[in-house]
Each structure stands twice: as structure tokens, then as C-alpha cells.
């Protein structure tokens with residue numbers, strides 16, 4: 001019987017909240033097990049001044065934690081599922097995917113409140129190509145300003161960089177109790193979220209069945225299935241998180257899994273939208289099928305131009 005579980009976490013406010021939340025769930029369930037937190041720094045935390053799209057590479061926010069897990073220094077890691085590459089390193093598995101309450105994106109505009117109200121050429125901060133493309137698709141006049149840093153830094157930049165609005169994930173703001181800043185939750189027909197947005201991923205070693213069994217109760221199966229469809233879609237289209245792709249899977253009241261997605265050019269001028277429905281048991285097949293269909297219907301050309309640097 002385990003006497004101790006060590007959770008590895010990044011040191012950002014959001015990462016700490018997430019790790020502490022999972023620690024609290026574990027302590028409540030297993031009062032006899034000591035739950036410890038170990039803070040670690042990832043490459044993504046170290047390089048804060050360069051737009052993520054330019055750094056490239058996968059797993060910027062996960063790699064150091066994964067190395068520590070494989071060496072046995074920590075037993076599990078808590079991540080935002082959105083920050084996890086679609087392929088995990090050999091020997092590691094997703095022990096659980098938690099329920100997600102807020103998959104969407106929020107507009108924060110103290111002065112103008114909503115996208116419709118933003119004046120022509122308003123300055124909007126985001127460093128996500130996905131958010132940028134989807135905004136420009138409906139509002140080509142907007143000036144998109146790069147915005148990096150932790151959530152608190154980005155909120156501060158709204159004022160210091162004289163921005164009219166910024167975009168952030170609803171989930172992160174809610175977790176930190178900053179949802180009073182949200183002035184509009186963007187509707188899904190304007191902005192589809194990133195793969196896995198809003199869900200927490202608990203990663204552990206494949207050869208550690210005892211820990212995996214202890215973590216199983218944290219898993220929310222409908223969210224795991226919906227995000228499996230999303231992650232398969234992404235893996236099929238390209239992998240990586242810095243391409244203008246939005247995708248959202250959801251198990252409906254009918255029990256069907258519905259998956260909708262968009263592939264856009266970074267300027268938002270070219271877009272392929274599509275959706276698919278089916279059994280949650282076929283989550284990865286649905287993600288795969290939708291990706292192939294969208295690539296065949298114009299998605300491939302958009303991505304080819306993007307990778308050739310024409311956009």
C-alpha cells in the first residue's frame with residue numbers, strides 16, 4: 001500500500017491551483033496517504049518573452065515533469081490537457097482526464113464588453129493563432145497584438161499595453177477566481193476552443209498500476225472520450241498546438257458524441273468548418289474521419305501554405 005504520492009507541478013498560479021485541487025481530491029479520498037507537491041520549472045516557463053509559435057516544439061510545459069516521472073522522482077503530474085502533446089513519451093499514460101465545466105474562450109474588454117462593440121481597428125491581445133484567426137475571420141479590421149506570460153501578466157498587459165481587449169480561456173480565469181473580468185464568453189460559432197481546453201490531465205507511469213488505480217476515480221469518462229476524439233483529430237491534422245485549429249467534442253444528452261472543428265488560415269480569410277456525430281466508443285475513429293474529410297476539403301491547402309511560410 002502506497003504511503004505517499006508526489007505530484008509534480010509547474011509554478012505558475014494556474015498550475016499550482018490545478019495541482020492543489022487534485023491534491024485536495026486525493027487527500028479527501030485517501031486520508032491515510034501523504035500527498036506532496038513538488039514544484040518544477042519547464043522550458044515554457046523559462047522562455048516568457050518569445051511568442052510560443054516561434055519557439056515551436058512540443059511539450060514545452062510538460063517535458064521536465066515527464067522526465068522526473070520516468071525517473072521516479074514524482075509519481076504523477078497534473079497538466080492542463082490543452083498543453084499536452086497528442087503523443088505521450090514511452091512509459092507514460094493519461095491516468096485520468098477530469099470533467100470540464102468551461103471549455104470556451106473569454107473576451108475581456110472593460111470598456112467595450114463584447115466583440116460586436118469593439119471599434120474598428122481595436123487592439124486585441126492574444127498569442128494564440130487559433131484565437132487570432134477566428135477573431136479575424138469575423139472582424140478582419142482588428143489589430144492583433146502578441147500577448148504572452150502567465151494569466152496575471154496578461155491581465156496586467158491589458159492596461160500597460162493599452163489594449164482594447166484580450167482573450168483568455170474561461171477555465172483558467174474561473175479556477176483563479178478571476179471570472180469577474182470576463183465581459184463576454186465567445187459563442188462556439190465564432191470561436192472553437194483548443195484541443196482539450198478546460199480539462200485537467202493526470203499523467204502517470206504505465207508500469208505503476210498501484211498509482212493508476214488510486215487515480216482512476218479522478219477520470220470523467222465522457223470528457224475522456226470527447227477529448228480523445230479531439231486529440232485524434234489534432235494528431236491526424238498535424239499535432240502541436242500552434243496551428244489555427246479549433247475543435248470541440250461533447251457527449252450530448254442523446255449519448256452521441258458530437259465533434260465540430262475548424263481549420264483556418266492565420267489571417268482568418270480561409271476557413272474549413274465541419275462536424276461529425278457518432279458513438280463515444282468510436283471517439284478516435286470520429287476524430288480521424290473528421291480530420292481526413294476536412295484536410296480533403298481545403299484544410300490541406302491551408303496548412304501547406306502555413307508551413308511554406310506564405311501566410
Ligand SMILES: NCc1[nH]cc(CCC(=O)O)c1CC(=O)O
Nearest residue numbers: 080082168169171172197198199
Ligand atoms: N496556454 C496556456 C494555458 N493552458 C491552459 C490554460 C487555461 C486552462 C485550460 O484551458 O484548461 C491556459 C491559459 C489560456 O489559454 O488562457
